[in-house]
Amino acid sequence: MHVxxxxxxxxxxxxxxxxxxxxxxxDGPFSHFLDASYGSIYPALTRLTEEGLVTCKAEPxxxxxxxxxxxxxxxxxxxxxxxxxQQLAPxxxxxxxxFTVLFAHxxxxxxxxALVDQRLSTMKEKAQQLSEPDEDDTxxxxxxxxxxxAVFTASIDFLERNRHLIEDAAIExxxxx
Amino acid sequence: MHVxxxxxxxxxxxxxxxxxxxxxxxDGPFSHFLDASYGSIYPALTRLTEEGLVTCKAEPxxxxxxxxxxxxxxxxxxxxxxxxxQQLAPxxxxxxxxFTVLFAHxxxxxxxxALVDQRLSTMKEKAQQLSEPDEDDTxxxxxxxxxxxAVFTASIDFLERNRHLIEDAAIExxxxx
DNA sequence: GTCACATATATAGCGCCGATATATCGCCCC
DNA sequence: GGGGCGATATATCGGCGCTATATATGTGAC
Numbered sequence: 001m002h003v004x005x006x007x008x009x010x011x012x013x014x015x016x017x018x019x020x021x022x023x024x025x026x027d028g029p030f031s032h033f034l035d036a037s038y039g040s041i042y043p044a045l046t047r048l049t050e051e052g053l054v055t056c057k058a059e060p061x062x063x064x065x066x067x068x069x070x071x072x073x074x075x076x077x078x079x080x081x082x083x084x085x086q087q088l089a090p091x092x093x094x095x096x097x098x099f100t101v102l103f104a105h106x107x108x109x110x111x112x113x114a115l116v117d118q119r120l121s122t123m124k125e126k127a128q129q130l131s132e133p134d135e136d137d138t139x140x141x142x143x144x145x146x147x148x149x150a151v152f153t154a155s156i157d158f159l160e161r162n163r164h165l166i167e168d169a170a171i172e173x174x175x176x177x
Numbered sequence: 178m179h180v181x182x183x184x185x186x187x188x189x190x191x192x193x194x195x196x197x198x199x200x201x202x203x204d205g206p207f208s209h210f211l212d213a214s215y216g217s218i219y220p221a222l223t224r225l226t227e228e229g230l231v232t233c234k235a236e237p238x239x240x241x242x243x244x245x246x247x248x249x250x251x252x253x254x255x256x257x258x259x260x261x262x263q264q265l266a267p268x269x270x271x272x273x274x275x276f277t278v279l280f281a282h283x284x285x286x287x288x289x290x291a292l293v294d295q296r297l298s299t300m301k302e303k304a305q306q307l308s309e310p311d312e313d314d315t316x317x318x319x320x321x322x323x324x325x326x327a328v329f330t331a332s333i334d335f336l337e338r339n340r341h342l343i344e345d346a347a348i349e350x351x352x353x354x
Numbered sequence: 355g356t357c358a359c360a361t362a363t364a365t366a367g368c369g370c371c372g373a374t375a376t377a378t379c380g381c382c383c384c
Numbered sequence: 385g386g387g388g389c390g391a392t393a394t395a396t397c398g399g400c401g402c403t404a405t406a407t408a409t410g411t412g413a414c
């Protein structure tokens with residue numbers, strides 16, 4: 001699924017600028033399971049405009065670049081609908097943490113402990129964020145939020161129960177270098 | 178973390194060809210939280226050889242391309258160690274399923290049900306795979322496997338308990354088109 | 355017998371991320 | 385009051401990496 005499709009999806013929730021769409025992927029409701037960045041979003045919006053799937057209205061701003069507000073067209077809506085009916089790609093998950101942990105038996109114990117601590121703290125923060133419902137959410141957004149919360153909670157629980165497995169395997173470093 | 182680093186990591190578990198490294202990412206122990214493909218692995222191995230981080234021994238085969246067996250050098254091992262000591266990138270998770278589910282209220286109910294059924298079946302299969310320990314595994318590999326199992330189990334459980342949230346929101350289609 | 359699959363390397367095309375450039379405003383701190 | 389930082393806003397370049405394809409052959413299924 002290309003960034004163009006993701007942009008169409010973002011615009012279902014209302015007209016937006018490229019900047020705002022980027023924020024949806026960075027902090028917003030999409031951030032936990034999607035990513036896209038300026039380098040792909042701006043070209044995507046240009047292409048979508050050329051293809052008539054979105055329209056672009058420039059709103060002049062004083063002493064700033066014009067705000068370009070994009071809106072879905074009927075064709076764009078159909079195109080998105082179509083894409084959502086196709087075979088979906090399986091989830092992609094990439095974790096440098098788990099990669100690193102594969103080599104726990106080659107790393108100093110302090111490093112492994114710090115890694116787990118860091119991870120637990122960021123995961124708890126995210127779980128916290130995902131625990132707060134928003135009244136404006138569509139049913140799908142609410143579902144996705146709760147899904148994320150369930151997965152993070154399970155991860156945290158697993159880490160706390162099993163961190164000893166990798167910490168014990170790590171290298172007990174000597175007194176000093 | 179670049180593919181070159183991932184290749185160094187793969188070679189810690191023993192000498193291997195590009196083909197075998199690819200399999201580790203495709204089916205093997207890395208497949209659940211890493212990805213890399215031919216298009217990046219072969220160039221990476223060439224670059225690593227040039228930089229002296231791995232060595233390459235060509236083993237002639239009858240009526241086939243030579244098998245190029247790569248091995249880590251001391252420098253390569255140090256380089257990996259170094260990379261594992263740097264700040265790690267946060268997990269990346271990309272799900273077209275969750276993206277699609279955001280629009281559950283715009284999709285036919287049959288489609289949503291089929292999506293959930295499909296997902297449950299593939300996740301159960303993966304959870305099954307991850308439930309079987311391997312005696313050759315390093316502690317880290319065992320930990321990563323169990324981690325994956327815990328997360329998949331939680332996902333399955335959540336889906337089964339909450340699928341009604343999106344199925345009820347979906348569109349009850351008319352008798353026929 | 356042939357069709358699909360596994361072994362094995364390699365590259366071209368293209369999509370996307372990360373970094374950078376440009377410009378201005380508001381806010382905090384000194 | 386001034387300096388620096390972060391947010392607002394658009395845009396592009398370089399390079400990395402995925403997808404698909406090319407090449408060549410052995411093996412097992414039907």
